[in-house]
Ligand SMILES: [Fe+2]
């Protein structure tokens with residue numbers, strides 16, 4: 015772990031953590047909006063209720079993060095542009111229910127949380143505290159998505175199930191490439207808070223393999 019005794023590294027920590035906080039909050043607000051849109055077309059009441067709960071949870075995360083960002087003193091300048099947000103919204107809008115489960119819960123929630131969780135031990139106490147409730151709710155969202163995806167896949171004809179499973183890594187890659195195409199220097203942001211970007215990528219890949227295995231089990 016880095017010490018923040020050196021002014022330049024302390025500045026770089028504040029800037030990078032500030033931007034990561036803005037990014038996390040923006041993504042949570044987007045997820046809130048995207049899940050709200052899905053409620054009407056979700057296949058049954060269980061799914062509608064899970065989405066409705068998630069909308070409430072993400073809203074709470076946005077409030078917690080807004081409060082914390084004000085104290086932390088980061089500028090609220092969006093990290094993702096309006097155009098990029100619109101692109102993400104339209105991507106999710108066009109997905110079938112199964113594709114939605116894969117992209118939202120395996121990719122955004124499970125892999126996104128993995129990245130955030132790797133930052134927690136490096137974060138200052140206030141930031142760490144602000145992430146406590148959000149990260150524990152994310153586990154709930156991931157559990158819903160994974161369980162649901164598994165059980166829906168189990169009802170498909172074998173060939174269809176296999177084909178869907180085989181396509182998930184490509185789905186993850188496409189979303190990851192889209193995110194990297196947004197022009198954020200994610201490596202720089204993570205290094206700025208004292209993380210090893212290579213180690214973080216490895217952790218996310220390990221988590222990806224784990225969730226793929228769980229969903230195929
Ligand atoms: Fe969240």
Ligand SMILES: [Fe+2]
Pocket residue numbers: 045068072123151152155
């Ligand atoms: Fe979530």
